[in-house]
Amino acid sequence: MSSQNPEELLRELHAMVLGLTQVIELDQLRRAVLSLVLGAEEEMLNQVKQLFLARQATKFDEAMMDRPxxxxxxxxxxxxxxxxxxxxxxxxxxxxxxxxxxxxxxxxxxxxxxxxxxxxxxxxxxxxxxxxxxxxxxx
Structure with a gap:
């Protein structure tokens, strides 16, 4: 590395910085996608939970309606x-x-x-x- 001239060192350093920037952007993108997936998953879980509770309420209502x-x-x-x-x-x-x-x-x-x-x-x-x-x- 010391045998390179300053211009080559600067280019190499620039390439390393660009590579790091891409890695950082990729990491941020991965986190954003993960956040969206987890958010959607949580929303789907909430919808399933509400559907389950509605069905349980319907079962209770039917049992109540048939009560003597x-x-x-x-x-x-x-x-x-x-x-x-x-x-x-x-x-x-x-x-x-x-x-x-x-x-x-x-x-x-x-x-x-x-x-x-x-x-x-x-x-x-x-x-x-x-x-x-x-x-x-x-x-």
């Missing part, structure tokens, strides 16, 4: 009225409207409020429920 009325924690009066009215599952209950429930023998305003409150605990409601018990009861 007698297992929902209603009072004896409500259980008896619904059973005699052939409303045996939560699915049957949420398919009923307030007017048809009020037509059941011995099923009155307090029973309706109990049903609506209990279904609300599960995130459910009866068909066409507006939230106004007085409005339905006056019909």
């Amino acid at each position: 009325i007698t297992a929902c924690g209603f009072s004896t009066r409500v259980n008896n009225c619904l059973t005699k009215g052939r409303i045996l599952t939560v699915r049957d209950l949420v398919g009923s409207d307030a007017t048809s429930l009020l037509l059941l023998r011995h099923f009155g305003r307090h029973c309706l409020i109990e049903v609506v409150d209990k279904l609300a605990e599960y995130g459910l409601t009866i068909k066409g429920w507006s939230g106004d018990c007085d409005k339905v009861y006056r019909r």
Whole structure:
């Protein structure tokens, strides 16, 4: 190396710097691609997780809808009225409207409020429920 003239040394040094620059740029590019891949992978994992949770919720909803009325924690009066009215599952209950429930023998305003409150605990409601018990009861 010492036998080279300064111009050759400068060219050699310049080539080494260019080589290092390319290595650095390549490393930066590799890191950027890796970051994008990991970000996309994380996003895909989040989407899969959300899909899994949605399916689990659907399974829970189906199980909840097929649950017997007698297992929902209603009072004896409500259980008896619904059973005699052939409303045996939560699915049957949420398919009923307030007017048809009020037509059941011995099923009155307090029973309706109990049903609506209990279904609300599960995130459910009866068909066409507006939230106004007085409005339905006056019909």
